Amino acid sequence: MSGTRITVTVVSSPAQHLAVLTSQGRGDRLLHVERLPAREARLAQWPAEVAPVVLSALLAGGIERPWSHQRSAMDLALAGRHVVLATGTASGKSLGYLVPMLSAAAEGAATPGRRGATALYLSPTKALAADQLARIEALAVPGVRAATYDGDTPPDERRWVREHANVVLTNPDLLHHSLLPGHERWSRFLRALTHVVVDECHVYRGVFGSHVASVLRRLRRVAARYGSSPTFVLASATVSDPAAHASALVGMPVAAVTEDGSPRGAMTFALWEPSADEEGSRRSATTEAAEILAGLVLDGVQTVAFARSRAGAEALATSARRRVELDDPTGAGGIAAYRGGYLPQDRRELEGRLRSGDVRGLAATNALELGIDVSGLDAVVMAGWPGRRASLWQQAGRAGRAGEESLAVLVAADDPLDTYLVRHPEAIFGAPVETTVMDPFNPHVLGPHLAAAAAELPVGEQDLSMFGPDARRLLDALVTKGILRRRPAGWFWAREDRPADHISLRGVNDxxxxxxxxxxxxxxxxxxxxxxxxxxxxxxxxxxxxxxxxxxxxxxxxxxxxxxxxxGWSTSAQSVSRFDILDRERSVRRARAEVSFGSVRVTTQVTGFIRRLPSGEVIGTHPLDLPERSLATRAVWWTVPEEVLEASGVDPARVPGALHAAEHAAIGMLPLVATSDRWDVGGVSTALHPDTGLPTVMVFDGYPGGAGFAERGFTAFETWVRATRDAVLGCGCATGCPACVQSPKCGNGNDPLDKAGAVTVLELALAPATG
Structure with a gap:
């Protein structure tokens, strides 16, 4: 309850923190505690190839020896081999690419009258590039002239960067929109390019990853035009096959370094399920995480609490601040929120306050999950499953101060997957991190990038292998549309505008x-x-x-x-959706259902919104007049004949609610088999779809052209649907709740829903084919 006072107790270990958190009748919420042992450091020597001025700067900065994984990455990069360094959070991955990059730049700059070797650093966020620039400047290596170049760089500084900087830190977006289309202005820089660093490369998955893969191939092609063939050095959080992912991104074989030689303090990892009220409704993960965050802050524990949405981060910070005020009115100012959508100066201020310790509790979205240097916190709280095991460990890794013990708490959200995971800890601690889904040859993505490549330099026959087996067909289709012209020397851009302006790497056009x-x-x-x-x-x-x-x-x-x-109230939007099946690419007939995968068009429209009091009571419904939005994507769907449903006890009146509930539960469980979370995918269901003529449940990728999530659901259909059925059956509610079949993003207000009918729909989908 919001008025609960929290007793201040000074504690010094994760076990004591947990004891305080589970006091006052909250012990039943702690379902599992995993003790992760400490790891000793494995040190190595500096490579002989490190430039003397770089080595001097490192030693002066107190870095006497590298860890073993840093040395392995340096050796490969210094030898000109493409490498991906995939080790845990706060394992010093940046040193693995900074040393080769800075050595090349410093040695080249030592020659009088020469610019020398250049390097390009790419990160998914401006904040991370700014953070890396600060690290480079702190080393103060003679001859290294580093600068950021992004949308915030003033025009008068851009020319200096192009002409004088030998280490440029930017992002794939600017590379796509500015550097590659204007490569002539970058000719001196590109001619000397020896290293390209792709930081946090696990972020480049799904459609975003497909875009970045095309941008990196365009960079390789333009660099070759100026006679350079840079070495790619990638850094990643732990993923199941970093070499395969990195190779798919850059289009060349990449060696992986995965043995982490950095020291790590022991971690206590707790799985926490919020309690339910007398009616069986569970407290929200945001409310519960706010209470935990407030308790830790009052106990002197510097903590970051991760929320799954921007609104969730704001609500979590506000609630925690109110709770702290009850016991320490002066301490409430030490709790803040951090998320995307803030202005750059606001984010920099918050990052600085967190590092200085002025901020004791921070509620953040996954904008803070990336490699900004805020590691060394005491504890991490996660309000809901972050969608991937890789993200879970990335967020949990933010805790751990200089080898000291740390605490991580995963608070289950009202979601079937969260409920399943906190009750089955082996699915978290005994399972590997997921495969990163990314298709570099997604035709919806690759086609526009081929047009952009042709505008930069005509695409020749020698380029086709770089862009995959469908490149010729896609180029010819662009010729048919009048976008390109075919000449004996290759494919040429045929229009006056810039193709890059029509491509949004992140799927956000405005x-x-x-x-x-x-x-x-x-x-x-x-x-x-x-x-x-x-x-x-x-x-x-x-x-x-x-x-x-x-x-x-x-x-x-x-x-x-x-x-x-x-x-005094909150609002939530209502929407309607319809879907058209464009192409059924694959299909499997089971005993009682048919499962299909293919291309679909999903049309949605926000039609109104609901006002709710903090108690959850609806006090008003209001119409809105907003335009429809259409999405061409990929989907997995299954159909069950109405007579089969009726014979199984689901009469026609119950079919809509049964399908709708099965759809919600299936979306919630898809991350078990695919690298997605609930917000990466959507779903629709109907008792009679015009394209199938049958009751239909569909789950689709929430990205243009698809992202591989639905396809993974199709290939792992039985595992996915069986776990979904088990989660719904295992939920203790009577008629359905947020932990099983209700969805926080439902555009129809979670109505109608039929929990028992959903179990039947899922079991019918699981019935194997006979014979």
Whole structure:
């Protein structure tokens, strides 16, 4: 309850932290404790090839010897071999690529009158590039001229960077939109390019990964035009097959270094399930995590709590702040929120306050999951399963101060997968991290990039193998559409505009500014698709703990106008969806159902929103007039004849609710077999679909062209659906709850839902074919 006082107790170990957290009648919430042992350091010597000025800078900075995995990566990179370094959070991966990169730059710059070797560093976020620049500048290696080059770089600085910097830190977006289309201006830099660093490469998965794979191939082609063939050095969190993923990204064989030689303190990892009220409804993970965060902060434990959404991070910080105020009014200022959509200066300030210790508790989205240097915290709390084991360990790895013991707590959300995992710890601690799903030859992605490549340099026959087996067909299709021209020398760009302007690497074509109506101040941004459901007129919007109400969403000018104020309720959008099957590529007939995979078009429209009091009571439903949004993607679906359902006890009146509940549960369990989370995929169900003529349940990738999640669901259908059925059956509720068949993102307000009918639908889908 929000009014519960938390007793302040000074504690010094994870076991004591847990004892305090489970006191006051909360012991039944702790389902499992895993003790992860400490790891000793394995040291190595510096390679002889390290430039003397770089070695001097490292020794002066207190880095006397590298760890074994750093040395292995250095050896491969210094020998000109492409390498991916995939070790745990805070294992010093950056040193593995900085030493070869800085050595080349420093040695080249030592020659009078020469710029020398150059290096390009790519990260998924501007914040990470800024963080790495600070590390390079702190080393102060003579001859190294490093600079960031991104959308925030002033025009007058850009020319200096192009002409003088020998280490440029940027992101794939700027590489795609600026450097490659304008490669002539970068000719001196590209001619001397010896190293390309791709940091946090596990982030490049799904459709985003497919885009980045095409951008890196375009970079290789343009670099070759200027006579360079750089060595690629990639860094990744732990993934199941880093060599395969890195090789798919760059299009060349990549060696993997995975044996972690860094020291690590012991970790206590707790699995926590919120309690239920008298009606069987479970407390939300956000509420529970806020209580845990507040308790840890009051006990002097610097903690980051991860939420799964921007709104969740804001709500978690606000709730934790209120709880701390009950016992320590001065300590509430030490709790803050951190998420995407904040202005750059706000994020930098928060990062600095966290490092200095001024912020004792931070509620964050996975924007803080990447390699920004905020490791060395005491504890990490995760409000809900982050979607992947790789993300789980990346987030948990933020705890661990200089080899000291640390605490990680996973709080189960009202979600079937979360419930399943905290009750089956072997599925977390006894299982490897997932395969990273990424298709570098996704035709929906590759086609536009081939057009962009042709605009940079004509695409010749010699380039086809780089872009995959369908490259010729896609190029010819672009010729048919008048986008390219075919000449004896290759394929040429045939239009006046820039093809790169029509490609969004992250699947976000527009962003909507959140603007304070009274002053015109921009508070932050939100992508255009999310604005339909989160920043519509009448929506309650939380930003850095302050509550705002959206007075107008102007999609034409891409602005959501807000006024400050807390109306006392929250809002959630309602939507309708339909789906058209475009192509059934594969199908398997089972005894009672047919399972298919193929291309579909999903059309959705936000039609209204609901106002709810903090108690959950609905106090109003309001219509909205927003345009439809259409998505061409890939899906897995199954059909069950109506007469089979009726013979199994699901009469026609119950079919919609049974299918709808099965759809929700299946979406929640898909991450068990695919590298996705609930927000990566969508679903629809209908008692009579016009394309199948049957009751149909569909789960689709939430990205244009697909991302591989639905295909994985098709290939692992039995494992996926069996676990879904077990999760629904194993839930103790009577008619359905957020832990089994209710969904936090349902556009129909979770109505109708039929839990018992869902079990029948899932069991019918599992019945094996006979004969």
């Amino acid at each position: 962003v909507v500014a959140v603007v304070e109506t009274r002053t015109g101040r921009v508070l932050g941004t939100i992508d255009e698709a999310a604005a339909h459901s989160q920043a519509h007129t009448g929506a309650v919007h939380v930003h850095q703990g302050d509550t705002w109400v959206v007075t107008d969403l102007d999609l034409e000018s891409r602005a959501a106008h807000v006024v400050r104020g807390d109306p």
